[in-house]
Amino acid sequence: MTTSADLAAVALVTVATIGVGAYGVRVSRTTSDFYVAARSVTPFWNASAIGGEYLSAASFLGIAGLILAYGADMLWYPVGYTVGYLFLLFLVAAPLRRSGAYTLPDFAESRLDSRVVRKTASVLVVVIGWLYLMPQMQGAGLTLHTATGAPSWVGGALVGVVVLVIVAAGGMRSITFVQAFQYWLKVTALMVPAIFMVMAWHAHGAPSPGQTAVPVLAQDITVRVTSDLTVDVLYPTLVGVRGTVDGRRDDGPLVLAVGSHTLTTGTDLFLRKGSAVPQAVGQSTQHNMDWVRPLASTTSHDHPLYAIYSLVLATFLGTMGLPHVLVRFYTNPDGRAARRTTLLVLILLSGFYLLPTIYGALARVYAPDLLVTGQTDSAVLLLPGRLVGGIPGELLSALVTAGAFAAFLSTSSGLTVSIAGVIAQDVLPAMRGVRAFRIATVLAVGAPLVLSLFATRLPVADAVGLAFAVAASSFCPMLLLGIWWRGLTAAGATAGLVTGGGLAVAAVVVTVATNARTGWVGSLLAEPAAWSVPLAFTVMIAVSRATAASRPPGVNRVFARMHLPERVLVRPPERAPERA
Amino acid sequence: MTSPTGSRRVTVTSSRTRAQRRGTYGSGGREIDEQTVVGEVLVTSLVRAQLRLAIYAAVLVGILIGGLPLVFVLFPGLSGRQLLGIPVPWVMLGVAVYPGICLGAWAYVRAAERNEDDFAELVDRS
Numbered sequence: 001m002t003t004s005a006d007l008a009a010v011a012l013v014t015v016a017t018i019g020v021g022a023y024g025v026r027v028s029r030t031t032s033d034f035y036v037a038a039r040s041v042t043p044f045w046n047a048s049a050i051g052g053e054y055l056s057a058a059s060f061l062g063i064a065g066l067i068l069a070y071g072a073d074m075l076w077y078p079v080g081y082t083v084g085y086l087f088l089l090f091l092v093a094a095p096l097r098r099s100g101a102y103t104l105p106d107f108a109e110s111r112l113d114s115r116v117v118r119k120t121a122s123v124l125v126v127v128i129g130w131l132y133l134m135p136q137m138q139g140a141g142l143t144l145h146t147a148t149g150a151p152s153w154v155g156g157a158l159v160g161v162v163v164l165v166i167v168a169a170g171g172m173r174s175i176t177f178v179q180a181f182q183y184w185l186k187v188t189a190l191m192v193p194a195i196f197m198v199m200a201w202h203a204h205g206a207p208s209p210g211q212t213a214v215p216v217l218a219q220d221i222t223v224r225v226t227s228d229l230t231v232d233v234l235y236p237t238l239v240g241v242r243g244t245v246d247g248r249r250d251d252g253p254l255v256l257a258v259g260s261h262t263l264t265t266g267t268d269l270f271l272r273k274g275s276a277v278p279q280a281v282g283q284s285t286q287h288n289m290d291w292v293r294p295l296a297s298t299t300s301h302d303h304p305l306y307a308i309y310s311l312v313l314a315t316f317l318g319t320m321g322l323p324h325v326l327v328r329f330y331t332n333p334d335g336r337a338a339r340r341t342t343l344l345v346l347i348l349l350s351g352f353y354l355l356p357t358i359y360g361a362l363a364r365v366y367a368p369d370l371l372v373t374g375q376t377d378s379a380v381l382l383l384p385g386r387l388v389g390g391i392p393g394e395l396l397s398a399l400v401t402a403g404a405f406a407a408f409l410s411t412s413s414g415l416t417v418s419i420a421g422v423i424a425q426d427v428l429p430a431m432r433g434v435r436a437f438r439i440a441t442v443l444a445v446g447a448p449l450v451l452s453l454f455a456t457r458l459p460v461a462d463a464v465g466l467a468f469a470v471a472a473s474s475f476c477p478m479l480l481l482g483i484w485w486r487g488l489t490a491a492g493a494t495a496g497l498v499t500g501g502g503l504a505v506a507a508v509v510v511t512v513a514t515n516a517r518t519g520w521v522g523s524l525l526a527e528p529a530a531w532s533v534p535l536a537f538t539v540m541i542a543v544s545r546a547t548a549a550s551r552p553p554g555v556n557r558v559f560a561r562m563h564l565p566e567r568v569l570v571r572p573p574e575r576a577p578e579r580a
Numbered sequence: 581m582t583s584p585t586g587s588r589r590v591t592v593t594s595s596r597t598r599a600q601r602r603g604t605y606g607s608g609g610r611e612i613d614e615q616t617v618v619g620e621v622l623v624t625s626l627v628r629a630q631l632r633l634a635i636y637a638a639v640l641v642g643i644l645i646g647g648l649p650l651v652f653v654l655f656p657g658l659s660g661r662q663l664l665g666i667p668v669p670w671v672m673l674g675v676a677v678y679p680g681i682c683l684g685a686w687a688y689v690r691a692a693e694r695n696e697d698d699f700a701e702l703v704d705r706s
Binding site: 083086094208305308312353565 | 619620623626627630631634637638641642645646649652653656659665667669670673674675677678679681682684685686688689692693696699700703
């Protein structure tokens with residue numbers, strides 16, 4: 001195995017992250033520095049930092065894994081993540097920056113002049129943030145496990161500790177540098193191996209995933225079963241077994257007949273090159289013909305068209321409601337810069353998202369053995385070693401591992417800053433300043449770390465998708481109506497946040513707890529956005545209409561401030577960083 | 581709870597937003613700042629223009645990209661077609677949408693800034 005190179009890569013990323021962070025510590029001295037990087041970050045670095053923060057474990061590992069398993073329909077994940085930013089640009093970027101809000105609760109309070117709506121928003125920020133942090137920790141555990149065989153909690157704990165150190169020590173200034181550095185690390189870590197892999201693939205005669213009826217192994221491989229599972233065998237397959245199949249102990253060759261078979265934990269399955277892959281039930285699209293075609297797979301969801309539109313709605317509208325996104329806009333000097341930074345971010349994201357598709361498609365040819373257990377999130381980590389042999393393969397593997405760790409660290413630190421900011425302001429009001437922020441950081445990291453140890457293992461991209469659904473059903477309507485409609489009232493916003501956010505969270509909890517995704521009920525719960533988003537909008541508008549008398553009196557002033565170019569209202573434009 | 585000191589109370593109630601938009605107000609923006617009828621009409625006109633632009637852009641993207649699943653349902657033959665050896669839906673979703681997204685973003689930023697420039701000119705003249 002490539003353990004030592006991978007370990008060195010993880011160590012290097014960790015040390016470099018702390019190093020870049022420490023560089024920032026020396027320049028961050030006041031509370032203002034601590035929170036908002038004193039707003040002296042250039043658009044290029046800011047855009048890189050946004051990209052670095054946004055590209056999480058879901059983007060780096062999850063998308064390729066889902067494409068390997070389910071095929072064409074999963075291309076909607078990267079498209080949705082990108083269009084989400086486009087909608088954010090269209091609908092909220094400049095007004096949100098001009099509102100002067102640093103967090104979503106800040107926006108809620110300053111727009112609606114209500115403490116109740118602020119508290120509600122605070123709770124939702126923490127819920128969405130934890131929902132988003134949990135899969136990062138899982139991804140870290142998986143990566144370290146794949147690279148070194150370490151127990152899965154080690155990776156999550158490592159990420160937790162590093163983030164804790166950086167955030168608590170340096171705040172946002174160092175985070176900005178860390179994030180920007182990690183965007184470029186992530187792109188390099190996927191791009192360089194992809195180039196070598198495509199060359200190797202061409203040298204093999206460019207085998208297309210669609211040229212066999214079902215996924216077929218490209219090499220001999222041993223699969224270790226780590227939890228009891230049922231697999232579907234589509235063609236009679238000769239395998240070697242050491243362990244228990246269908247309840248019988250076996251040690252030697254065995255022909256698996258067509259149909260379902262159970263594999264017991266601890267069983268080793270030896271599979272020959274060229275044989276069809278037994279696939280974990282319900283965890284993949286079994287036939288390559290359905291894998292290539294959009295909307296052909298019924299294994300992922302009973303109602304693929306509903307599921308896709310729900311995902312589209314969640315990602316298109318959810319991005320603007322993610323707690324760690326808004327903070328980044330605050331570091332732009334004005335609304336115009338916020339728009340231009342977003343444009344730059346879209347270019348950076350578009351470049352990145354070309355890559356996971358390549359990994360997913362190549363994995364269908366070179367790593368279909370992951371379909372046996374259905375744990376396809378490790379596809380990105382395994383592929384370079386499979387396609388490129390020898391020392392170069394090991395080095396490329398190490399590079400991908402480093403990139404994956406960068407993904408966990410950057411997203412986790414960004415989220416942690418946001419959650420910690422909200423906890424420090426709204427949950428620990430008795431304490432002040434930097435000390436409160438540090439204690440809040442411990443809470444922000446600790447809770448999802450503990451959750452990730454107990455939670456059912458969802459694919460990381462799925463888990464992140466649920467966070468988007470909650471954000472789209474709560475903060476998206478509040479932001480859109482708050483920015484564009486004078487009629488929104490505090491009561492309306494609170495009712496919508498509670499209804500939309502609450503129901504989406506409930507759907508998430510039921511889905512995670514029961515893992516039932518079949519039938520209409522299962523589909524509606526697994527992909528709640530299609531009904532919870534319109535519902536949240538309806539409730540907000542209806543309750544606001546009913547409570548029209550309680551419209552905040554300063555709404556016209558707030559509107560002018562959000563929508564007017566700075567140079568009209570404020571002369572000269574503020575340049576100097578604030579000193580608190 | 582002990583009774584909070586004055587300075588503590590500041591942290592509880594401030595949302596760290598107030599200090600961020602400081603500056604002297606110029607003559608052009610006085611109407612707006614003083615909440616006169618003219619000012620309100622001016623602000624409303626800009627908000628309307630920007631909202632129209634945002635909705636137009638979002639609906640366009642919603643149809644062009646959000647319409648793709650329906651296109652795949654209505655024209656199942658597309659999956660059989662290939663471009664450079666790659667099935668057409670994969671080319672559309674995996675590659676082609678991204679330059680489109682960047683182009684749309686660029687066009688929107690230009691249009692939104694033009695709205696603001698027009699508005700600033702109007703305010704300076706009035």
